[in-house]
Amino acid sequence: MLYRALRPLLFRMDAEGAHQLVARQMEALQEIPLALRLIAAWCRPPAAARRHLLGLTFPSPVGIAAGFDKDARMIPMLAALGFGFVEVGTVTPRPQAGNPPPRLFRDPPHRALINRLGFNNEGAGAVAERLLRWRASGAALFSPPPPLFVNIGKNRDTPLEDAAADYAECYRRLAPHADAVVLNLSSPNTPGLRDLQRPEQLEKLMGSLEKRGPLLVKIDPDLDDSQIAEVCKVCVRLADGMVCTNTTLDRPPGLAESGGLSGAPLMRKSTEVLRKVRQRVGPGYPLVGVGGIFTPEDVREKLAAGADLVQVYTGFVYEGPALPRRLSRAVTP
Secondary structure (H helix, E strand, O other), X not given: OHHHXXXXXXXXXXXXXXXXXXXXXXXXXXXXXXXXXXXXXHHOOOHHHOEEEOOEEEOOOEEEOOOOOOOOOOHHHHHHOOOOEEEEEEEOOOOEOOOOXXXXXXXXXXXXXXXXOOOOEOOHHHHHHHHHHHHHOHHHHOOOOOOEEEEEOOOOOOOXXXXXXXXXXXXXXXXXXXXXXXXXXXXXXXXXXXHHHOHHHHHHHHHOOOOOOOEEEEEOOOOOHHHHHHHHHHHHHHOOEEEEOOOEOOOOOOOOOOOEEEEHHHHHHHHHHHHHHHXXXXXXXXXXXXXXXXXXXXXXXXXXXXXXXEEEOHHHHHHOOOHHHHHHHHOOO
């Protein structure tokens, strides 16, 4: 109810400015141990919501997607709010500013966001230090702690032919501190990045990694059926799972801003890609469904289409901090 009252004020602000304000408040609040414990106790998912996948225990199947916490600054608070796993990033080997603002836009009538952020982040070195601190102390506050995924990408100025080296460097620095690593090959905001989903590029990239722990590949929702088949064939051999999907370049009528679209308009398309991927990879292969989740019904639809876990981002922006608690309780067997 408090967030419902505050949201109109936040939505009057520039979207990125509002996100930064909320992030600062979350960071400040998580520094108060009593507040963090009280929030965690209220939002803790029921024991029946637990899932076991990739050799990991998830307090619930509902996670926060990459993009919300790019620099791993809010992990304790996101865990306390009841997310069953937390994915930080996208992280690149070197810090980069991303695209010039304005670069994040709301579309309330469609319950959507458009972003063209461009992998703005503080780089693998800074993020690795925060992940190490979480491992050393923060995770001990939760039983079980939510698994930590790290989403990695290449720097914008790295030529596509050298992308594998960027992913390998990022992986080397971050994988030791993560429960799983997600390769972001599908953002529409880094020129040429989606070409890395081609089979020959994907095989080269994954072959450059000294694999340790679960490795997943995040694909885009704009792939056609033949491209989905090609990506699945490589991933089943070389990856431990897939994340379906990133943002789309499709637009509802009347939206002119460039960038990746997320939120309710993505639900149908991302779910259809998820369903096709499940048909290709068969039962038992881990899949994460993301794109357009706002309600328990949305979660159930993703699970029915083949997801083992789900992630939210835009729904969290629109629905507020009670969303992970509400979703995890609604999908409990």
